[in-house]
Amino acid sequence: MTVPPSPDVAPPFSEATRTGQAGPARDDVRDWLADYVYETMRTETLEQIVTRLDNVIIARIPELADRDMRRDLAASTRAHARIVLSGLTSDAFDFLLPEEAHTFARSVARRGFELRLLLRVYHVGMEAVLDYLTEVVEQRQAPHEIERVVLLRLFERVTKWMNASVELLTDTYMEERERVLRAALNRRAETVRALLAGDDVDIEQASVRLGYRLSLQHLAFVLWTDEQTGADQEATGLLDRVAAKLASAVGSGRVLTVPSGASGMWAWAGLDDVGRSAELATSGALRRLASAHVDAPVRVAFGVPAGGIAGFRRGHREAVAARQVAERGPAGERRVTGYREVEIAYLAGVDDTAMVGLIGRELGALAVRDTNAARLRETLHAYLRSHRSPEATAKLLGVHKNTVRYRVQRIEEVLGYPIEERSLPLEVALACVAAYGTDALP
Numbered sequence: 001m002t003v004p005p006s007p008d009v010a011p012p013f014s015e016a017t018r019t020g021q022a023g024p025a026r027d028d029v030r031d032w033l034a035d036y037v038y039e040t041m042r043t044e045t046l047e048q049i050v051t052r053l054d055n056v057i058i059a060r061i062p063e064l065a066d067r068d069m070r071r072d073l074a075a076s077t078r079a080h081a082r083i084v085l086s087g088l089t090s091d092a093f094d095f096l097l098p099e100e101a102h103t104f105a106r107s108v109a110r111r112g113f114e115l116r117l118l119l120r121v122y123h124v125g126m127e128a129v130l131d132y133l134t135e136v137v138e139q140r141q142a143p144h145e146i147e148r149v150v151l152l153r154l155f156e157r158v159t160k161w162m163n164a165s166v167e168l169l170t171d172t173y174m175e176e177r178e179r180v181l182r183a184a185l186n187r188r189a190e191t192v193r194a195l196l197a198g199d200d201v202d203i204e205q206a207s208v209r210l211g212y213r214l215s216l217q218h219l220a221f222v223l224w225t226d227e228q229t230g231a232d233q234e235a236t237g238l239l240d241r242v243a244a245k246l247a248s249a250v251g252s253g254r255v256l257t258v259p260s261g262a263s264g265m266w267a268w269a270g271l272d273d274v275g276r277s278a279e280l281a282t283s284g285a286l287r288r289l290a291s292a293h294v295d296a297p298v299r300v301a302f303g304v305p306a307g308g309i310a311g312f313r314r315g316h317r318e319a320v321a322a323r324q325v326a327e328r329g330p331a332g333e334r335r336v337t338g339y340r341e342v343e344i345a346y347l348a349g350v351d352d353t354a355m356v357g358l359i360g361r362e363l364g365a366l367a368v369r370d371t372n373a374a375r376l377r378e379t380l381h382a383y384l385r386s387h388r389s390p391e392a393t394a395k396l397l398g399v400h401k402n403t404v405r406y407r408v409q410r411i412e413e414v415l416g417y418p419i420e421e422r423s424l425p426l427e428v429a430l431a432c433v434a435a436y437g438t439d440a441l442p
Helices: 013-019 026-040 043-060 067-086 099-110 115-139 144-197 203-210 232-249 274-280 285-293 308-328 339-349 352-367 371-385 390-397 401-415 419-440
Strands: 217-225 254-261 264-271 298-302 336-338
Touching: 026 043, 026 067, 026 144, 043 067, 043 115, 067 099, 067 144, 099 115, 099 144, 115 144, 144 203, 144 254, 144 308, 217 232, 217 274, 217 308, 232 254, 232 264, 232 285, 232 298, 264 274, 264 308, 274 285, 285 298, 285 336, 298 308, 308 336, 308 339, 308 419, 336 339, 339 352, 339 419, 352 371, 352 401, 352 419, 371 390, 371 401, 371 419, 390 401, 401 419
Parallel strands: 298 336
Antiparallel strands: 217 264, 217 298, 254 264
């Protein structure tokens, strides 16, 4: 509620002081306000006002109705009222926010309420105060010649006070919210690291602390972005959203995430169904499902689903290993990598020199960097994965089966021996080239 100034009314104290005008109503206004403050500051009256204001706020914001929040609200309202009342007769606007107001703002943050709830408290509170003051002026029957000045004085002071309070308490809320979130995140990260390290951890307590049941089947995965942009909060938010989408896609409503850096995240999706876990463990099934939910700049690497603490740890190690293979491979070639698909390449790539030697020795002339050799390598890899079936290979590559037979014949000519003689080491070598690209060629 706002009251427009009237040209025939004496100015408020601040204006009168600036202009040097005493004004016919100035002393009367001061006396009226002094009487009002004296009567209102009495404990019984003040408590009635606090209760009235808080009841209005809680009726509009029921989240504050529980005992603890109501007590903190009352302490804040009471402290505000005392300071505002004590300064009403002064021309100067001396703003000193009470500690009880900061305490209430911190309580709002600790309870997990959004900032808009705190702002709404002050918006509703100001409406309630203005309604109360209008009622007071009417009930106390202020003389007509000063009524307008009194209202202006009260409304101006309350509005300034509320606006200044909101500005400062927004900072208090944000600082506390950040501290609470950081503390919770630190506890979560510490618990996860203890679990991964194999420390002696009470599983039930750890589950409660994490808000995630460790007795489930776990699908572990790691997420990261192609480039570290420096906007760590933005990257973390993006990865959190993708993790939630992936968990939903595999049929899980439970996801645990822990930032691993400014542009990286560890995650686990909990699965109740052992059959679903086994289905997702199938090579390629998980990658096909997840690819629909992962776009640039995000990349994801999955471990093999497994149960209990052992599965929680092993799946994470596998996801990290799959990421290592993905990052060593051709840039941007695939956004989703499953450990089962790159396990051989990971194991062979532990010793880089030995891996390159294996590739050169087994592939021979097929290890050169040209288009024809790349096409023959692709055909041979598909042929071996298809159990040496020309028909299945043709379907996989999208070519005619006679084309496959011709290429297989050509491959054996280049190798100098039948494929069956060295099928296993050939497949290992080709898996490494598929995972790491031409950089793995000698």
